[in-house]
Amino acid sequence: MIRVVLPSHLRMHANINGEILLDVDGKATQQSLLDALERRYPVLRGTIRDHATQRRRPFLRFFACQRDLSHEPMDAPLPDEVTAGSKPFLIVGAIAGG
Amino acid sequence: MTGVRVLVGTRKGAFILTADGKRKSWDVSGPHFAGWEIYHVKGSRADPNRIYASQSSSWFGQQIQRSDDGGKTWEPVDNKFAYDGVPGTHQWYDGTPHPWEFKRVWHLEPSVTDPDTVFAGVEDAALFRSNDGGKSWAELSGLRGHGSGAHWMPGAGGMCLHTILLDPVDPKRMFIAISAAGAFRTNDGGETWQPINKGLRSEHIPDPHAEVGHCVHRLAMHPSRPNVLFMQKHWDVMRSDDAGNSWHEVSGNLPTDFGFAIDVHAHEPETIYVVPIKSDSEHFPIEGKLQVWRSRSGGQDWEPLTNGLPQSNCYVNVLRDAMAVDTLDACGVYFGTTGGQVYASADAGDTWSAIVHDLPPVLSVEVQTLT
Numbered sequence: 001m002i003r004v005v006l007p008s009h010l011r012m013h014a015n016i017n018g019e020i021l022l023d024v025d026g027k028a029t030q031q032s033l034l035d036a037l038e039r040r041y042p043v044l045r046g047t048i049r050d051h052a053t054q055r056r057r058p059f060l061r062f063f064a065c066q067r068d069l070s071h072e073p074m075d076a077p078l079p080d081e082v083t084a085g086s087k088p089f090l091i092v093g094a095i096a097g098g
Numbered sequence: 099m100t101g102v103r104v105l106v107g108t109r110k111g112a113f114i115l116t117a118d119g120k121r122k123s124w125d126v127s128g129p130h131f132a133g134w135e136i137y138h139v140k141g142s143r144a145d146p147n148r149i150y151a152s153q154s155s156s157w158f159g160q161q162i163q164r165s166d167d168g169g170k171t172w173e174p175v176d177n178k179f180a181y182d183g184v185p186g187t188h189q190w191y192d193g194t195p196h197p198w199e200f201k202r203v204w205h206l207e208p209s210v211t212d213p214d215t216v217f218a219g220v221e222d223a224a225l226f227r228s229n230d231g232g233k234s235w236a237e238l239s240g241l242r243g244h245g246s247g248a249h250w251m252p253g254a255g256g257m258c259l260h261t262i263l264l265d266p267v268d269p270k271r272m273f274i275a276i277s278a279a280g281a282f283r284t285n286d287g288g289e290t291w292q293p294i295n296k297g298l299r300s301e302h303i304p305d306p307h308a309e310v311g312h313c314v315h316r317l318a319m320h321p322s323r324p325n326v327l328f329m330q331k332h333w334d335v336m337r338s339d340d341a342g343n344s345w346h347e348v349s350g351n352l353p354t355d356f357g358f359a360i361d362v363h364a365h366e367p368e369t370i371y372v373v374p375i376k377s378d379s380e381h382f383p384i385e386g387k388l389q390v391w392r393s394r395s396g397g398q399d400w401e402p403l404t405n406g407l408p409q410s411n412c413y414v415n416v417l418r419d420a421m422a423v424d425t426l427d428a429c430g431v432y433f434g435t436t437g438g439q440v441y442a443s444a445d446a447g448d449t450w451s452a453i454v455h456d457l458p459p460v461l462s463v464e465v466q467t468l469t
Contacts, residue, residue, distance in 0.1 A: 009133055009158060013174065046177045047158040052200065059157040093157045 002033060002078070003088035007060075010048075010091070014041045019088060028083045030062060031074040048091060063090040102424045103168065103466040104432055105149065106440055107136035110458035112151055114169045117453075121430055121444040124453045130172065131163065138419055140206050141168075141466040145213035149466075150232060152203040152218070160202050162218075162232050175232035179203070179220055182239035188222065189251040198222045198242070205419060205462075207262035211269070219259030223250060223276040225288065238288035241274070246293065246310045253277035253313050253332075260418055261317045265324040273327065273342060278313035281329065283342050294342030298331060316418040318360045320367035328370050328397070330360040330418070335372055337397050348397020353384055359421035363446060364429040368396040371423075371431060371447060373416040382413035390433070392447050406450030407441065414439070419462035426467055434460025 004020040011017070024036045038045045049056060056062070062069045065079045065087050081087035100119035106112065111129025130136075134153045142148040147168045153161040160179065163172045185198035201221040209215035214231040224242050226235045241247075250257060261275035270287040273294070280295040293309050303311045313332035320326065329336040329345065334355050336345040349355035354374045363369035370393050376384045383389060387410065390403040414437035424430035431443045438457035443450045 007157070009155065013158070013161070043174045046160065050159065051178045052180060057157065057159060 001085050002028060002082060003085055004033070004037060005088045005090045006044075007091060007093040009093070010044060013047070014043050016041070021085075024083075028078045029075045030069065030072065030078065033078065033089060059094040061092045061094060063092055064088070100426065101468045102426065102430060103141070103146075103468060104422075104440065104442070104453065105139035105141065105151075105169070105462075105464040105466065106434055106457065106460060107139050107151070107419075107462035108434075108438070108458040108460050109135055112136040112139050112153075113454070113457060115440065115453050119426055121424075121426070121442060126454060127169070129458075130169070131161075134158075134161070135202075136461065137202060138205050138462045138464070140208060140464045142208040142213040142216075144209065144211050146466050146468060148208065148213040148231075150206045150208060150216055152206055154202040160200070162203065162206075164232050176228070176234050179218070179224075179226055179235055180237070181224060181242070182237040186242075186248065188247060188257060189249060191252060193251075195248070198224070200224075201256060204258045204260045205262055207264060210264055210266050217262050217264075217272075219262050219274060221256045221258040222252075223257045223259040223279060225259055225262070225274060227288065238284075240284070240289050241282060241291045244282075244291045246279070249310060250276065250279040251311065261314070263317055263319045263324075263327075266321045267324055271324070271341075273317055273319070275314040275317050275329075277315065278311060278332075280310050280312040281314050281317060281327075281342055294338070295345070296343065297338075297345030298336065299334070300332065302332070315358045316360050318362050318370065320362040323367045326367065326396075328360055328362065330357050330372055332356065332378060335360065335397060348393070350393070350398035350400055352391055352400050353389075353402075357416075358418040359416050359433060361421045361423055361431070363431075364423045364425040365427065366394070366429075369394050369446070370397060371421065372400075373421065373433060375415060381415040386411045386413055388412040388414065388435075390431070390443075390447055390450075403443075403447040403450070405448060406443075412437075417461055419464075420460050422463050422465040424465045424467045430465065432463050432465055434463040436460065 001021040104115040111132045113128035137152045139151040149165040151163040187195035190196035205219040207217040218226040225238045263273040265271035275281045282291045316330045318328045325341045327338040335349045337348045357375045388407045391400045414435035421433040434440045436459040
């Protein structure tokens with residue numbers, strides 16, 4: 001199971017408490033992880049990836065294992081600690097705005 | 099019991115203000131969707147329990163929320179606004195072609211007769227419709243595709259479709275306005291559109307009388323007279339008596355004819371309201387005096403309404419969707435400010451008081467009259 005942590009606004013929007021545990025079919029990548037997340041919570045479609053481009057929204061970042069994975073290819077494998085569930089995959093809202 | 103429900107969209111959430119028909123004592127509910135920008139909240143005239151809200155965020159994009167119980171509970175509905183076909187380009191600020199990109203929903207306009215039908219005006223400018231209560235959206239692409247779209251250019255606030263007026267007599271006719279393209283009308287339910295900007299004069303574009311390119315800030319219409327339209331343009335208050343075929347200026351004795359909001363009295367189609375703003379570079383009232391100006395003659399002759407409004411050191415703005423009227427007798431008039439106040443008048447503007455003082459900057463105000 002992969003552990004996913006969302007920003008508080010998205011947790012409230014999707015009525016999620018705490019971390020999410022996700023089963024990801026096949027190779028675990030950012031793409032397959034987000035696909036699984038949006039299948040479980042359809043209300044999150046368009047909130048992390050733009051509907052039209054499917055690209056990560058510019059004010060969001062993907063962190064794991066103390067690394068910024070935001071600019072990794074979407075089909076790159078996730079770190080082993082993430083796929084093993086020992087470290088969470090963090091979706092983080094940028095500190096910006098008022 | 100007769101009463102009113104004021105729907106307020108702000109930079110940091112939605113608020114619902116309710117009162118009985120006296121409109122003296124108010125209950126404040128909110129923030130709903132705390133922390134999100136709520137560009138617009140509007141209830142269905144066909145079913146007052148049905149309310150739609152446009153919720154957006156620079157971080158998380160666009161959401162549409164729907165309530166079926168008058169705003170007590172909400173559910174997110176579809177948030178996918180996909181332009182029809184290849185979106186093409188419009189002009190960017192520097193005049194270069196720029197791809198059409200969806201950013202947010204500025205205005206939601208429920209059908210007059212069907213609570214499940216609702217129109218959405220979006221940035222970059224386009225019109226969408228849902229026939230299933232917001233569960234899916236389809237673009238009425240005849241508007242963008244009618245010919246001039248490639249020449250539209252954003253105003254300072256973005257290229258937004260901010261006004262949607264539905265003709266209550268002819269369901270196939272509607273009017274929309276885009277900043278900074280101008281006003282448009284359809285007579286066939288949104289299949290085809292024509293610009294209706296004849297008579298507008300805008301000095302900030304190369305041809306001041308151009309067919310498109312005018313920065314229209316807001317349109318207003320009294321439901322009993324859908325051929326008569328009022329417009330707050332960037333500069334100038336305008337009037338049309340032929341459904342937009344031609345316009346003439348009715349700024350008259352206004353102290354400045356720049357502004358954003360304009361609305362019409364619920365029972366007097368010749369009584370209109372504006373909030374004069376000093377200029378396009380100074381978005382606040384003249385001399386720090388917040389004043390609504392009322393014309394009882396359909397424009398040209400205006401009177402200031404100041405009783406209960408701050409007359410010193412007030413430097414707020416009143417945005418284009420932040421004024422509304424109820425249909426009680428006497429007509430109630432409401433507006434919200436970027437300083438977070440929502441002012442109400444239960445006597446058609448003669449006297450005012452603040453329902454709330456300290457909300458986040460107010461983006462929109464709508465009113466439902468409950469009977």
